Amino acid sequence: MEKPKVLITKKDVPQIAIRKLRELCDVDIYEGSYPMPRDQLLARVAGKDGLFCFITDRINTKVLDAAGRSLRVISTMSVGYDHLSLEEMKSRDIKVGYTPDVLTDATAELTLALLLATWRRLLQANAAATGQRCCYRPTLLLQANAELNNGGWGRCVWGPVWMLGKGLSGSTVGIFGLGRTGQAVLKRLAGFNVAKFLYTSTTKKELGGSYPVAEFVSFERLLQESDFVICTAALNEQTRAKFNKDAFAAMKNSAVFINTSRGGLVDQEALVWAIQTGQIRAAGLDVMTPEPLPADHILTTLPNCTLLPHLGTSEERTRAAMAELAADNLLGGLIVGKQMPKRLC
Numbered sequence: 001m002e003k004p005k006v007l008i009t010k011k012d013v014p015q016i017a018i019r020k021l022r023e024l025c026d027v028d029i030y031e032g033s034y035p036m037p038r039d040q041l042l043a044r045v046a047g048k049d050g051l052f053c054f055i056t057d058r059i060n061t062k063v064l065d066a067a068g069r070s071l072r073v074i075s076t077m078s079v080g081y082d083h084l085s086l087e088e089m090k091s092r093d094i095k096v097g098y099t100p101d102v103l104t105d106a107t108a109e110l111t112l113a114l115l116l117a118t119w120r121r122l123l124q125a126n127a128a129a130t131g132q133r134c135c136y137r138p139t140l141l142l143q144a145n146a147e148l149n150n151g152g153w154g155r156c157v158w159g160p161v162w163m164l165g166k167g168l169s170g171s172t173v174g175i176f177g178l179g180r181t182g183q184a185v186l187k188r189l190a191g192f193n194v195a196k197f198l199y200t201s202t203t204k205k206e207l208g209g210s211y212p213v214a215e216f217v218s219f220e221r222l223l224q225e226s227d228f229v230i231c232t233a234a235l236n237e238q239t240r241a242k243f244n245k246d247a248f249a250a251m252k253n254s255a256v257f258i259n260t261s262r263g264g265l266v267d268q269e270a271l272v273w274a275i276q277t278g279q280i281r282a283a284g285l286d287v288m289t290p291e292p293l294p295a296d297h298i299l300t301t302l303p304n305c306t307l308l309p310h311l312g313t314s315e316e317r318t319r320a321a322m323a324e325l326a327a328d329n330l331l332g333g334l335i336v337g338k339q340m341p342k343r344l345c
């Protein structure tokens with residue numbers, strides 16, 4: 001019997017997934033640079049039964065039309081699915097899989113790392129110590145450690161009021177979106193002596209005893225009272241551009257804003273305004289609009305803005321687990337007798 005035909009839109013997928021798919025499918029892997037160019041995607045998806053994709057692939061009506069009626073299953077190696085035209089997929093009876101749960105810990109860890117780096121100005125301090133100019137082009141930051149001995153530290157003025165950060169101890173932390181990632185962040189922050197946790201979410205959560213107490217509040221209260229606003233909500237029509245000029249204007253001037261969910265939750269011009277005018281104190285972003293952010297984007301020039309290149313799930317075991325789950329989802333939808341472990345629709 002003919003094997004189902006599958007397209008994988010990137011080559012660097014953990015081998016476990018490729019092995020599993022190759023056993024039962026005829027696999028076409030795009031070997032070029034990221035992201036797969038649109039014309040290539042449209043040409044190579046034609047006639048495929050399954051598509052293994054990523055957040056960098058926008059799978060809309062055009063791609064579905066190009067694929068044709070053979071396309072039965074789409075599996076994204078991500079928990080977010082704002083890059084997929086889900087309603088269109090439902091209307092065409094295409095099954096869709098995603099990879100929740102296996103990446104929650106890694107994303108929560110990264111959120112904390114970004115929070116720590118932003119509030120205690122670690123990257124700015126590293127740039128100062130290494131003699132780099134104090135802005136946050138991600139590529140410069142990645143090089144910064146390697147250049148620790150270039151004498152930069154000797155040229156800075158270490159002193160009692162130099163490079164002062166902002167502590168979590170005694171603070172109010174507000175979490176926007178208390179889903180899987182938000183809850184994992186909350187749990188991890190339990191040890192930081194935070195005075196009060198607030199959260200805004202679609203519904204009030206019943207959290208078990210292993211979580212610190214967190215109060216369900218309106219978005220307005222979250223903005224007004226939080227010293228740290230952490231954004232971990234999914235991107236949808238209710239949350240798109242939720243952090244606009246009014247939202248930043250409602251925050252404390254000393255507030256630190258962290259976003260590890262999706263850039264689309266933020267009106268980025270309003271964020272730049274808020275940082276440039278001192279309306280808020282600092283921002284730590286793992287997600288932006290667009291991605292990749294152009295190297296000359298104004299955000300990369302703001303010293304109190306810590307930027308990471310969308311690394312939430314970039315942890316070895318997590319990426320292997322995501323790849324395997326995405327492969328299992330694809331196989332579950334394509335092979336008779338198998339089930340999709342995590343199905344969106």
Ligand SMILES: O=CC(=O)O
Nearest residue numbers: 077078079080313
């Ligand atoms: O952003 C990462 C994901 O959605 O998995």
